[in-house]
Amino acid sequence: MEFGRPVHRPRAWTIALALAAALSGCQSKGSVSEALDPAAIVAPNGQEASTAAGSRAAAGPPQATQSLGTGSTKVAMLLPLSAPGPAGETGRKMLDAAKLAMTDLGNGLLTLTIEDTRGDGAYAKDLAVKAITSGEKVVIGPTELPAAQHIAKLSGTKRPPVLALADNFAGGPGVYAVRLSEADSAAAGAAAIAAKGARKFVLLVAAGADAGAVEKRVANALSIYGATLAVTVPYSVADGGAKAVADMGSLVDAPEAVIVASGDGSPSAILAALKSKGIPGKATSLVGTNRWLEHPMDPLFDGAYIAALDLGETGPIADRFKTTFSYQPDVNVAYAYDMVALTAGIASAVGPDGFSKQVLENPSGFRGSTGLFRFRADGSSERSMPFYRVEKGALKLVAKSTSGF
Structure with missing residues (x-):
């Protein structure tokens, strides 16, 4: 406009x-x-x-x-x-x-x-x-x-x-x-990774009222690309998500991407737990959300992909x-x-x-x-957002849009 x-x-x-x-x-x-x-x-x-x-x-x-x-x-x-x-x-x-x-x-x-x-x-x-x-x-x-x-x-x-x-x-x-919403950002980021060929995803989501909405949106977005949400693991902010990361290892073998929806809290603690498991790495991508960007950039963010508004x-x-x-x-x-x-x-x-x-x-x-958007019959909104990778504490543009209408 x-x-x-x-x-x-x-x-x-x-x-x-x-x-x-x-x-x-x-x-x-x-x-x-x-x-x-x-x-x-x-x-x-x-x-x-x-x-x-x-x-x-x-x-x-x-x-x-x-x-x-x-x-x-x-x-x-x-x-x-x-x-x-x-x-x-x-x-x-x-x-x-x-x-x-x-x-x-x-x-x-x-x-x-x-x-x-x-x-x-x-x-x-x-x-x-x-x-x-x-x-x-x-x-x-x-x-x-x-x-x-x-x-x-x-x-x-x-x-x-x-x-x-x-x-x-x-x-x-x-x-x-x-x-x-965080659900939309997580879904768009996951879909962008699925579009590149990843098929097995794990969602780590802060426990709370929004967890179900995030899971539903991510699963729907992945299904379009033939990818699957292998498991969703709600995590407690109180323990930093360490237990959820340990549980993830026993629930799913070799995920190709891990999505972290951190809600109101900083994702740093659970990212530290993931880093100890080698995530992100060559075999496993890490997907963040717009809610991460409400907190100061942490070196632990590096390597993660995020779909967010184009400021x-x-x-x-x-x-x-x-x-x-x-x-x-x-x-x-x-x-x-x-x-x-x-x-x-x-x-x-x-x-x-x-x-x-x-x-x-x-x-x-x-x-x-705020970019290109549309409203759906169920009242939700869809946005065509840039797709970024965090490198050295800054967002580096990977794609101008995660999707088109």
Whole structure:
């Protein structure tokens, strides 16, 4: 996307949306009950209400509702603007990204209403339900994972699409996962190695709620190339994964590749255990994930392959963002900018009632500041990412893209 030319609609959006426009049909205006099943709005047993009470106590003063743009397409954006710590910082960066995207593309097309979720999952859920049932054409956010997961479970025949910004969200029908998840990164990296001929893979995954999603995505990606996930070994971060590496040796003989999905923790401890077994080596490749890159580069990373976002794609908006807001943007800025830009692009090409599944799940995908991506019917996203090898503490490009659409 040529973000540096805000006067014209970017060529990449034009190409992607030309096909989308041909597939789309106008959506009829439904009632509140069609947008969302009223029986599903109230959380059962008051479980989320008790969660809200605890989290709101730690939140800062809430920010007032903000409105950007004067367009006919009504869009809600849910951000943790007053949340404490990193969550609030992320929310405020995303707000600045939305402002830039509206200036570039959206001011005459969208009316963007921005609500402060306070970093509270239950309150974010309530705001999302309100947006879904009050005539918004699209909901961007929330960033809170429990809220995104709750919304994905609700029924409604004519619910507007939700572009969820929660980290490691798997998605659901009509509730699309925007961010690159560890499952997607692991799957793309494994597929790239399988495409080169490797057939027997092992997955070492940090034990937790995300382990199953990582395993499923990796297995599916490998199956396309006739490769197999021979064994998945969840590991405990507490013992550094040493036991999992020892178990791996007894469970599978001579794997051709080992994937390490480390979750929130640093992979260094389990990489040390693997190195003692000669991995990576000539016979066995090592595949990491985007989550590794959240930690300082460790010499133990050397030799590993990683599929990750191309940060060079953010270049066209990065300079203008820094000039406008006086700080360096990060990937959170890119995600928020892309979703506002995507919404403006669809509103321009198809109109306010054009946010159909056919448009959003267009197989050709969309190109934004995070690269080429597309949404699937199950709400997950696919990205065409660069493939890197870690050499001397730096990422060296192996292939410009792990896949094409």
